[in-house]
Amino acid sequence: MPSTSARALSLLSMLTTGATLGGEELARRLGTSRRTVRRDVETLRELGYAVEPVTGAGGGYRLGPGGALPPLVLDEEQVVAVVVALQTTSSVLRGIEDANRRALATVRQVMPRRLRRDADAFTVTAVPNQWEFPAPPPPADVVRTVGGAVRRRELLRVPGPERSPLLEPHHLVVWAARWYLLAWDRTGEDWVVLRLGEDTALEPTGVPFRERPLPEGGPGALVQGTADRGDRLAPWPCTGSAVLDLPAELVARFAPGGAVVRRVDGCRCELSMGAWSWIGLAGLFTTFGSPMTQVQPVQLRDACATAAGHLSAAAHD
Template structure:
């Protein structure tokens, strides 16, 4: 009976994500037979949960839209995921540290003892090292306002202080993307008839919300791919002890995808771009440029050129010893 109850709770948590799954898919996730899954579904129905059977192509089982889940239905893996997410969220959003701590405490109190043990086993402290290039946490309220506009499919009017002069824009917001510890908005700008990838911390939404709009087909079909390959996404060079630039013989979208956080990419030609970035030393900065494995020109400043010369001498010396 205990095994049946635990399995039914896990089944309920699977249905909680809103997916439609076949009996075979559910059986694989539960590590049980199809017959056992169907019996557990009958058990949930007897307990009052509306488990719908969807027929035809793409059919299976799903939780009815009118069903209300218990306050907390977590298996051990979900308990760990919730604990880690709530402890690390303040690293990218400001103003939610206290709320995250209270939410974690509330979840732990509501969890069954077995799940709580797994959640409490993960106490996480976020720390930065010199190989990371994170941005400062951004205002959670701005994320909330933009997220609400995306959900309601309403245009937003924003003050934008990205690359170039400050501007007031009307946008159709489509997706939020977190990449390299930075928040980006993927939006269509009707006045310019173009898609934009924009740093959220460069935006200040104006109220009230605008008119409704119809969603458009995203570039590349994927907001993440669009952000990663867009070089003019509002990034600015991070503050580092050493900062320099070079023209790299690679297209701007390629460099934009692999450039470290806190760097900027400027289009030069279809096959080259200028990358500006920083590091804790000139040798470290030179090493980052070399990772692109492409020709470098227009290297600035003189300290960066000297660091590259020094690296060349050391590499030649090392290769000579090997011979």
């Protein structure tokens, strides 16, 4: 059976998630009795941790605010999560590379030797895909400014004329290594999605707003289904466009990173994207299974004819 100190640290690690855990559940996970759990809870309280009892249905224990600062208590899976996250954040956020390195060194220094070996096994180098993500990751200051307004529920102003638009920032969404802000536009009275990047200029106002219910599907679905979200065409060697007989919202959800979708009408949209070769680009367009018109440039039209010949021959083989 683990020692009292080892059990207390394990118990503290479980409670730091913020969830309320029942005595029976804690006893099962610690491999001990509920009476021992109560003693370990008292041990933590004596050490200055605010472990609160929760009564009623679903009651148990939770770690309340205040009290002593918990030590770094990580299991093997948490070590992997922390180490990998710190090493890969720079591929989706710019300007925190030095902070990442220092944080990783600090975390590693306080790890037990056994967990340090696990951490060292996950030393990686994250290289952003320059083709798929044409714009560099947003600066940390941009995300900090916008994220702070989201957390505080304060309006953001879009710089411009005297009556510049006001946005209610509701959520930050990271999709395919791209950062988006989901906001309610008070001027247009509709939900908007903004891609965060180097040129993002949103000014905090300090004016609070009330949170409003999101459309069905939540923030992720809303971002994926929005065509006009500020995406940029990636600088592939071969780029082209075509009008598809599909709604812009549907194509936006499945278009590859670095593609741009423009609404033509309620049933059609223009899709622009790129690839390493013209025949490869033609193949990407065929994956949408839609009739295509206004195909540009001529090299893409020629590649579509070549692909059609290959597919026809394969169909009659």
